[in-house]
Amino acid sequence: MSENPKSFRYTAEHEWIELRGDIARVGITDFAQAALGDIVYVQLPTIGQSIKAGAVCGEVESTKSVSEIYAPVDGKILQVNELLNSQPELINSDPYNQGWLFEISAPNAEIFEKLLSSDSYGEITKH
Amino acid sequence: MESPLLLIHQSLNAKLGDFAGWAMPLEYPAPVGGGTLAEHEAVRTSVGIFDVSHLGKIEINGAGAKDWLNSIITNDLNKILPGQAQYSMLCNEDGGVIDDLIVYLKSDEAILIIPNAANSADVFGTLNNNFPQGIKIQNRHNDFAVIALQGPSSAQVLADAGLPVELNYMSFTEVDFLNEKMIICRTGYSGEHGYELLPTSGSAVKLWELLTKEVLSHDGKICGLGARDTLRTEMGYPLHGHELSLEISPVTAGSSWAVGWQKNRYTGSDRLHEEKVKGSARTLRGLLADERGIPRAGMQVKNSLGAVIGEVTSGTFSPTLKNGIALALIDSAIGIGEQVFVDIRGRNLAMSLTKLPFVSSHVRE
Numbered sequence: 001m002s003e004n005p006k007s008f009r010y011t012a013e014h015e016w017i018e019l020r021g022d023i024a025r026v027g028i029t030d031f032a033q034a035a036l037g038d039i040v041y042v043q044l045p046t047i048g049q050s051i052k053a054g055a056v057c058g059e060v061e062s063t064k065s066v067s068e069i070y071a072p073v074d075g076k077i078l079q080v081n082e083l084l085n086s087q088p089e090l091i092n093s094d095p096y097n098q099g100w101l102f103e104i105s106a107p108n109a110e111i112f113e114k115l116l117s118s119d120s121y122g123e124i125t126k127h
Numbered sequence: 128m129e130s131p132l133l134l135i136h137q138s139l140n141a142k143l144g145d146f147a148g149w150a151m152p153l154e155y156p157a158p159v160g161g162g163t164l165a166e167h168e169a170v171r172t173s174v175g176i177f178d179v180s181h182l183g184k185i186e187i188n189g190a191g192a193k194d195w196l197n198s199i200i201t202n203d204l205n206k207i208l209p210g211q212a213q214y215s216m217l218c219n220e221d222g223g224v225i226d227d228l229i230v231y232l233k234s235d236e237a238i239l240i241i242p243n244a245a246n247s248a249d250v251f252g253t254l255n256n257n258f259p260q261g262i263k264i265q266n267r268h269n270d271f272a273v274i275a276l277q278g279p280s281s282a283q284v285l286a287d288a289g290l291p292v293e294l295n296y297m298s299f300t301e302v303d304f305l306n307e308k309m310i311i312c313r314t315g316y317s318g319e320h321g322y323e324l325l326p327t328s329g330s331a332v333k334l335w336e337l338l339t340k341e342v343l344s345h346d347g348k349i350c351g352l353g354a355r356d357t358l359r360t361e362m363g364y365p366l367h368g369h370e371l372s373l374e375i376s377p378v379t380a381g382s383s384w385a386v387g388w389q390k391n392r393y394t395g396s397d398r399l400h401e402e403k404v405k406g407s408a409r410t411l412r413g414l415l416a417d418e419r420g421i422p423r424a425g426m427q428v429k430n431s432l433g434a435v436i437g438e439v440t441s442g443t444f445s446p447t448l449k450n451g452i453a454l455a456l457i458d459s460a461i462g463i464g465e466q467v468f469v470d471i472r473g474r475n476l477a478m479s480l481t482k483l484p485f486v487s488s489h490v491r492e
Contacts, residue, residue, distance in 0.1 A: 064153075
């Protein structure tokens with residue numbers, strides 16, 4: 001199991017968000033990938049699409065089930081991880097790095113800080 | 128009810144799921160398993176071991192047991208000899224399938240049937256409803272475990288464990304294991320050369336330990352029911368509740384081969400003969416995705432004009448083909464090679480009707 005990076009923020013829907021200057025990178029957490037099992041298909045949002053926090057903006061599928069991806073914050077899709085189209089298993093093997101899903105225009109610091117810290121997220125996923 | 132192997136699965140940190148009230152393994156973490164894809168691949172290339180103890184076990188004993196059962200189920204028990212097993216179905220009078228099952232013919236007076244876990248009580252209830260004098264029906268659901276050993280190296284694993292392997296497809300033998308009787312049958316649900324073993328619940332742990340040690344030393348894996356489902360879907364094998372049900376007859380499901388058309392009456396025979404002559408409106412077909420996407424059970428199948436022509440009964444990602452596959456009940460007029468569209472939450476996935484199985488069968492090799 002990978003540790004939840006301390007500098008990231010998290011949502012109760014098991015997404016992470018990482019600030020990288022004026023963009024934010026989004027993915028699903030290690031807890032989420034482990035619960036889903038082998039990921040075999042990813043439906044990513046469209047570059048340029050504007051999304052609202054909480055809206056469905058993609059899908060992650062394992063052999064057995066489908067899980068929706070929710071936008072963690074408002075913003076515009078700037079980039080998607082095209083590598084996942086051919087290697088969706090990167091979400092399983094490296095959820096916080098190579099397995100990122102999309103990049104979005106960064107939220108302001110206040111909104112970012114309001115998301116769950118790594119400790120708070122760790123609490124809600126404790127067995 | 129629980130498998131006698133449940134504590135072992137928990138100690139291996141298996142991901143468990145509910146199957147008809149039984150907590151059964153879906154997949155195991157590496158190194159013994161490695162998730163559905165790795166476990167699936169092990170069965171196709173080396174060997175996998177599965178606990179399928181949730182399957183039902185019903186014994187029918189007494190004079191005339193074979194003839195009586197043959198007057199109820201669809202397939203013809205006169206086509207097999209003692210020591211052989213047969214795939215068959217229990218239908219209702221409407222030709223709907225109460226369950227599909229494996230019948231082990233020990234002798235004309237002693238039979239074991241293996242129904243699905245979820246339907247075991249219904250099968251037992253149906254048989255128990257109206258049996259003649261001299262026949263005894265016992266529900267042995269908790270008395271035996273069922274361990275499936277599947278894959279090209281399964282014979283080597285059994286041989287190295289000191290167990291008999293020289294069995295023809297769908298034949299079985301009874302051996303002594305820890306001074307208790309155990310059935311070993313050349314059968315399975317994966318499309319590979321394989322065996323199912325039925326130790327008593329009391330000896331199941333010892334057998335599991337013996338076999339898993341050999342499996343792991345043959346580059347095999349301990350596999351969960353997740354891989355069992357992707358394996359059977361690649362073979363186009365029906366699963367009750369999906370491809371077969373009270374509403375889906377064996378004729379519609381393409382399982383006519385499991386019906387003894389030459390034999391006398393059995394439950395549902397009039398309706399099945401009628402449907403065979405008339406033809407069924409929908410037929411079970413295999414669909415292979417022409418683009419990226421994964422169909423799922425319950426999704427609508429449409430033609431190029433958008434008209435609904437069928438429904439997906441099972442759908443998954445084929446680990447062997449690395450592609451979306453589905454079994455679907457589709458308008459019988461549509462033939463192999465034609466393209467259809469599966470409505471995936473509003474997106475149309477192009478798929479083509481494909482001859483089943485999706486992956487070649489090796490059960491008889």
